[in-house]
Amino acid sequence: MIKIENLHVEVDGKAILKGINLTINAGEVHAIMGPNGSGKSTLSNVIAGRNGYTVTQGSIRYFDQDLLEMKPEERAWAGIFLAFQYPVEIPGVNNTYLLKAGVNARRRQQGLEELDAMDFMQMVQEKARLVELDPAFLSRSVNVGFSGGEKKRNEIFQMAVLEPKLALLDETDSGLDIDALRIVAGGINKLRNPERAIVMITHYQRLLDYITPDFVHVLANGEILTSGDAKLAHKLEKEGYDWLLEKDTAA
Amino acid sequence: MLTNNAPQQLTGIALPSLQDEDWKYTSLSPLVAALGAAWWQQRAGTPVATPSELTLDSIRINAATASCDRALPDGVTLRPWRESDHGLFDLPPAPPLPYSAKLARALADGGICLCIADGVELEQPILITHPEATGSSARLHGIHIGAGTNATLIDHFHGVATGAGVGTSLCQIRLQANAALDHYRIQQNSASHFHLGRIEIGQHRDSRYRLFAAELGSALSRLDLVTTLLEQGAECTLNGLMVLAGRQHADHHLHINHAAPHCRSRVHYRTVADDRARVVFNGAVRVAKGANGTDSAQTNANLLLSKRAQVDTKPELEIYNDDVKCAHGATVGQLDAEQLFYLQSRGIAKAEARQLLTIAFAEALLDTVAIPELRKVIEQAIMAKLPHGA
Numbered sequence: 001m002i003k004i005e006n007l008h009v010e011v012d013g014k015a016i017l018k019g020i021n022l023t024i025n026a027g028e029v030h031a032i033m034g035p036n037g038s039g040k041s042t043l044s045n046v047i048a049g050r051n052g053y054t055v056t057q058g059s060i061r062y063f064d065q066d067l068l069e070m071k072p073e074e075r076a077w078a079g080i081f082l083a084f085q086y087p088v089e090i091p092g093v094n095n096t097y098l099l100k101a102g103v104n105a106r107r108r109q110q111g112l113e114e115l116d117a118m119d120f121m122q123m124v125q126e127k128a129r130l131v132e133l134d135p136a137f138l139s140r141s142v143n144v145g146f147s148g149g150e151k152k153r154n155e156i157f158q159m160a161v162l163e164p165k166l167a168l169l170d171e172t173d174s175g176l177d178i179d180a181l182r183i184v185a186g187g188i189n190k191l192r193n194p195e196r197a198i199v200m201i202t203h204y205q206r207l208l209d210y211i212t213p214d215f216v217h218v219l220a221n222g223e224i225l226t227s228g229d230a231k232l233a234h235k236l237e238k239e240g241y242d243w244l245l246e247k248d249t250a251a
Numbered sequence: 252m253l254t255n256n257a258p259q260q261l262t263g264i265a266l267p268s269l270q271d272e273d274w275k276y277t278s279l280s281p282l283v284a285a286l287g288a289a290w291w292q293q294r295a296g297t298p299v300a301t302p303s304e305l306t307l308d309s310i311r312i313n314a315a316t317a318s319c320d321r322a323l324p325d326g327v328t329l330r331p332w333r334e335s336d337h338g339l340f341d342l343p344p345a346p347p348l349p350y351s352a353k354l355a356r357a358l359a360d361g362g363i364c365l366c367i368a369d370g371v372e373l374e375q376p377i378l379i380t381h382p383e384a385t386g387s388s389a390r391l392h393g394i395h396i397g398a399g400t401n402a403t404l405i406d407h408f409h410g411v412a413t414g415a416g417v418g419t420s421l422c423q424i425r426l427q428a429n430a431a432l433d434h435y436r437i438q439q440n441s442a443s444h445f446h447l448g449r450i451e452i453g454q455h456r457d458s459r460y461r462l463f464a465a466e467l468g469s470a471l472s473r474l475d476l477v478t479t480l481l482e483q484g485a486e487c488t489l490n491g492l493m494v495l496a497g498r499q500h501a502d503h504h505l506h507i508n509h510a511a512p513h514c515r516s517r518v519h520y521r522t523v524a525d526d527r528a529r530v531v532f533n534g535a536v537r538v539a540k541g542a543n544g545t546d547s548a549q550t551n552a553n554l555l556l557s558k559r560a561q562v563d564t565k566p567e568l569e570i571y572n573d574d575v576k577c578a579h580g581a582t583v584g585q586l587d588a589e590q591l592f593y594l595q596s597r598g599i600a601k602a603e604a605r606q607l608l609t610i611a612f613a614e615a616l617l618d619t620v621a622i623p624e625l626r627k628v629i630e631q632a633i634m635a636k637l638p639h640g641a
């Protein structure tokens with residue numbers, strides 16, 4: 001689905017990602033872990049197309065396309081979804097309107113008819129139940145007056161509505177209390193399917209207690225230090241990152 | 252060849268210069284260049300027959316002909332403006348008259364006088380249409396709202412481009428005790444039009460004046476609004492929304508005179524400037540010596556959609572009293588890059604996302620429009636002005 005090769009990224013002339021190689025196939029769930037500041041958000045932002053990052057080397061292929069050539073909205077139409085680490089508040093833009101515009105823009109791109117208002121509302125209400133989002137939030141301005149946990153839940157709700165092929169969840173677990181975490185993780189589990197790939201970015205092991213990843217990667221200092229299966233996450237929980245970082249400096 | 256001095260030679264009124272503090276950012280030379288002597292000589296410009304697109308349920312009055320489309324309800328009278336009406340309506344400030352007032356009086360060629368008696372409750376709003384004309388036309392209007400009367404008035408300035416024109420208008424409004432007027436002023440003239448407007452209001456005890464000004468049309472448009480809170484308990488709310496594009500220029504100068512104790516004034520303006528448009532906003536509040544317990548607040552937020560758009564905003568407080576509450580704040584900003592990216596990442600194309608965020612910015616003011624059909628018309632007019640092509 002997506003193939004990242006030797007990706008080097010700079011921000012303001014500072015090297016942040018230093019040669020990332022990562023291949024993700026449909027149906028897989030990947031976890032990217034690593035200490036704060038290691039470049040996890042940078043990686044997901046570059047995939048989603050946020051401004052301000054300079055790719056100095058390497059490539060990202062998404063299906064048959066050069067992803068780096070695509071605008072953020074084109075990436076969304078092609079099935080890429082980013083759940084923001086810090087969801088943005090947009091006063092005056094209605095939550096449901098945002099999703100309707102997004103869904104219909106994508107349908108137009110695919111040559112499909114726009115959903116009619118009734119069908120859309122029904123679908124949205126169904127998806128809201130998935131993450132136990134109070135339907136009152138649907139008619140509010142995007143993320144305005146939402147608590148930290150509600151914002152994260154809203155991101156997963158949006159994912160459910162937009163039905164991406166590749167979902168990047170940037171620290172969706174942070175700031176959630178244990179009940180909210182269980183609800184959000186439950187929602188994500190229900191959204192797992194053979195056509196969809198999910199990348200969970202986290203620096204806690206917590207989320208992985210609920211969602212078992214197929215692959216775990218450790219990102220530190222802009223490089224993937226090691227990759228493994230779910231057992232790697234457990235080892236990290238017990239032993240921390242130090243053993244990896246030491247190995248890195250020793251090498 | 253007409254020079255910038257020509258108007259003065261013809262009428263004895265000097266054009267304001269950019270040295271004049273009130274006209275520092277607005278030059279009338281483009282008007283002189285576009286109309287030349289026609290501004291001063293050809294009175295009563297040729298009307299362009301364009302019906303107002305506002306189709307809402309209302310009592311419709313045509314300001315150009317001083318006529319109404321139906322029998323007026325009890326307690327409402329309408330007639331053409333008369334010279335003697337000056338006595339009825341003249342309000343502070345006393346002479347010397349400011350430029351915009353002098354101009355309107357020197358050029359006046361018509362207008363209406365609308366009186367609503369005491370204690371009238373109108374079911375429908377009154378819509379006054381001001382169809383634009385090519386050449387020059389100037390109007391004086393007087394509006395009298397009787398004691399305890401509640402009315403909604405919509406002034407619609409509109410037209411389609413057929414040639415250069417300038418409309419000058421002076422509207423004097425008197426609100427008697429306990430009267431309430433919701434005044435919508437929608438300026439949607441064509442791009443070849445110039446608009447110079449002035450509103451003077453006198454508010455008696457416990458009266459309430461609420462303005463919603465939508466500034467959308469004209470190449471150059473200026474509004475001077477002066478309201479004087481003459482007696483205690485009077486209250487005014489001045490809301491304005493300007494959306495400009497191309498090389499449009501709009502300038503609103505508001506003056507609120509707190510002349511009596513325990514009056515309240517609120518100003519909330521939002522402006523959007525795209526391309527090379529220029530916005531000027533000046534909100535002056537004067538609190539007189541005896542005006543104890545004055546409560547005044549002003550906010551002005553400006554959104555620049557292009558690097559070449561420009562805004563000049565200034566509050567002006569003149570306070571001769573200690574017992575006052577006066578707050579003001581102005582901001583100038585661009586669309587938020589984070590919000591734009593968020594919308595794009597949800598599949599909304601950039602141009603549409605910009606439009607959505609701009610409307611969202613205007614929303615706070617659109618929410619104050621209490622007539623849904625009117626709100627819709629304004630919202631659509633704004634949408635049509637914003638760039639949509641990717």
Ligand SMILES: Nc1ncnc2c1ncn2[C@@H]1O[C@H](COP(=O)(O)OP(=O)(O)O)[C@@H](O)[C@H]1O
Nearest residue numbers: 011012016035036037038039040041042043052
């Ligand atoms: N927009 C930015 N401007 C400047 N520095 C940035 C920006 N984004 C990220 N960085 C820097 O890049 C590094 C990696 O950040 P980030 O990708 O957010 O890490 P993580 O998500 O793993 O915590 C940090 O040192 C951070 O300070």
Ligand SMILES: [Mg+2]
Nearest residue numbers: 040041085171
């Ligand atoms: Mg991060």
